[in-house]
Amino acid sequence: xxxxxxxxxxxxxxxxxxxxxxxxxxxxxxxxxxxxxxxxxxxxxxxxxxxxxxxxxxxxxxxxxxxxxxxxxxxxxxxxxxxxxxxxxxxxxxxxxxxxxxxxxxxxxxxxxxxxxxxxxxxxxxxxxxxxxxxxxxxxxxxxxxxxxxxxxxxxxxxxxxxxxxxxxxxxxxxxxxxxxxxxxxxxxxxxxxxxxxxxxxxxxxxxxxxxxxxxxxxxxxxxxxxxxxxxxxxxxxxxxxxxxxxxxxxxxxxxxxxxxxxxxxxxxxxxxxxxxxxxxxxxxxxxxxxxxxxxxxxxxxxxxxxxxxxxxxxxxxxxxxxxxxxxxxxxxxxxxxxxxxxxxxxxxxxxxxxxxxxxxxxxxxxxxxxxxxxxxxxxxxxxxxx
Amino acid sequence: xxxxxxxxxxxxxxxxxxxxxxxxxxxxxxxxxxxxxxxxxxxxxxxxxxxxxxxxxxxxxxxxxxxxxxxxxxxxxxxxxxxxxxxxxxxxxxxxxxxxxxxxxxxxxxxxxxxxxxxxxxxxxx
Numbered sequence: 001x002x003x004x005x006x007x008x009x010x011x012x013x014x015x016x017x018x019x020x021x022x023x024x025x026x027x028x029x030x031x032x033x034x035x036x037x038x039x040x041x042x043x044x045x046x047x048x049x050x051x052x053x054x055x056x057x058x059x060x061x062x063x064x065x066x067x068x069x070x071x072x073x074x075x076x077x078x079x080x081x082x083x084x085x086x087x088x089x090x091x092x093x094x095x096x097x098x099x100x101x102x103x104x105x106x107x108x109x110x111x112x113x114x115x116x117x118x119x120x121x122x123x124x125x126x127x128x129x130x131x132x133x134x135x136x137x138x139x140x141x142x143x144x145x146x147x148x149x150x151x152x153x154x155x156x157x158x159x160x161x162x163x164x165x166x167x168x169x170x171x172x173x174x175x176x177x178x179x180x181x182x183x184x185x186x187x188x189x190x191x192x193x194x195x196x197x198x199x200x201x202x203x204x205x206x207x208x209x210x211x212x213x214x215x216x217x218x219x220x221x222x223x224x225x226x227x228x229x230x231x232x233x234x235x236x237x238x239x240x241x242x243x244x245x246x247x248x249x250x251x252x253x254x255x256x257x258x259x260x261x262x263x264x265x266x267x268x269x270x271x272x273x274x275x276x277x278x279x280x281x282x283x284x285x286x287x288x289x290x291x292x293x294x295x296x297x298x299x300x301x302x303x304x305x306x307x308x309x310x311x312x313x314x315x316x317x318x319x320x321x322x323x324x325x326x327x328x329x330x331x332x333x334x335x336x337x338x339x340x341x342x343x344x345x346x347x348x349x350x351x352x353x354x355x356x357x358x359x360x361x362x363x364x365x366x367x368x369x370x371x372x373x374x375x376x377x378x379x380x381x382x383x384x385x386x387x
Numbered sequence: 388x389x390x391x392x393x394x395x396x397x398x399x400x401x402x403x404x405x406x407x408x409x410x411x412x413x414x415x416x417x418x419x420x421x422x423x424x425x426x427x428x429x430x431x432x433x434x435x436x437x438x439x440x441x442x443x444x445x446x447x448x449x450x451x452x453x454x455x456x457x458x459x460x461x462x463x464x465x466x467x468x469x470x471x472x473x474x475x476x477x478x479x480x481x482x483x484x485x486x487x488x489x490x491x492x493x494x495x496x497x498x499x500x501x502x503x504x505x506x507x508x509x510x511x512x513x
Contacts, residue, residue, distance in 0.1 A: 128392045131419040132478040132504055133464055141452050141464055148448035197450030245415070245427045
């Protein structure tokens with residue numbers, strides 16, 4: 001039985017920083033990563049000398065990114081490690097930082113996510129296992145197939161699915177850190193070009209770059225540093241799972257592992273899906289948002305599209321889903337993405353998400369999945385009395 | 388070709404078969420073939436029996452692919468439920484394939500590179 005060390009030793013996010021996500025450009029990952037880390041430290045009111053360990057989340061950057069980034073913050077000798085979990089690279093970097101503090105190994109740790117819009121061959125393609133369509137099935141094709149199955153099984157139309165993108169593009173339009181900041185009509189969302197199957201360009205996450213960083217600290221350290229507790233956000237759960245083998249080949253691994261990992265997170269946090277006010281999830285393609293909302297119990301089975309149409313999933317609704325714009329509008333630079341979700345959640349819980357604030361936000365859930373059936377979930381809660 | 392790679396399909400008297408694998412330890416049957424280890428129980432080597440089955444199945448879903456870094460587009464990819472065993476494979480299919488169609492494996496020679504098996508509609512379903 002796993003012990004929840006976050007109840008033994010409380011961990012708080014005390015600083016956040018972002019380099020806005022944008023289309024591929026000539027800015028180096030070092031420039032972006034250092035900028036995001038400095039902003040997070042400034043937000044926390046501490047210097048790099050106070051940081052005991054750092055994790056760099058990246059899916060694609062290559063060897064030795066962690067010390068290459070850290071040296072320009074000042075070479076203090078702290079341990080720095082790069083971690084990878086495909087799309088969930090940033091999320092696992094956050095988790096490692098959280099675990100360092102929760103275990104008592106450190107008092108202050110940093111997680112920074114970085115990546116460039118380059119696409120080196122991944123390890124899956126090097127496995128030597130040959131199927132019938134090797135190298136031909138990109139993620140958009142994989143999710144286009146899932147979309148076909150989903151539309152048929154759920155008796156949902158392409159227009160209803162397109163409404164997910166309309167919502168997320170509308171949220172992104174209010175987010176200065178988002179890559180896509182245009183309000184889009186349903187007609188625009190459904191227009192060609194098609195990428196795979198029914199997935200149009202605006203129903204797929206864009207290719208982009210950026211950086212995001214968070215600083216986490218122990219409760220004792222908050223006191224020592226004189227941190228304003230009203231701006232400190234507690235990490236109630238930080239879970240990571242991989243999907244066990246299916247009995248047969250059918251079904252979506254991403255759905256199943258999301259369900260299991262979210263159940264573990266709710267149990268660790270001693271709360272349920274109805275306690276969640278803000279959700280940031282892996283909406284790289286429109287079909288993913290309803291899938292994961294159901295898998296996590298945020299929406300009842302079969303009710304996601306009713307909720308969406310009623311505005312229940314908007315900023316200001318029952319639960320704000322993808323208030324940042326999600327991967328669809330905010331973007332998915334990979335390494336930064338999971339860290340950026342924590343940043344957005346913290347802004348919402350602090351009441352500082354100017355122009356896109358979900359009123360009364362107290363508890364947030366972030367969700368990322370990665371190639372190979374991996375899933376990382378964080379649950380965050382603001383400290384202090386309910387406003 | 389190193390020791391771990393094997394072709395996922397074979398010729399059998401003019402027709403084609405997909406090489407599935409059945410694990411003797413736990414009974415799991417899977418595709419594509421590999422000798423690395425059973426995803427169900429981790430058994431490897433002699434525990435993994437090759438079980439070729441006819442490359443025939445029904446199309447569950449099919450999508451056109453319009454964007455790809457290297458391949459010529461559009462091409463078509465489908466989830467195909469095999470007739471012989473409860474395994475779903477992802478395969479390149481011919482453009483005329485619709486949901487529910489029966490498809491059979493056909494070899495596409497692609498010049499120098501290894502021939503690829505594509506699943507195409509059978510005459511009866513055209």
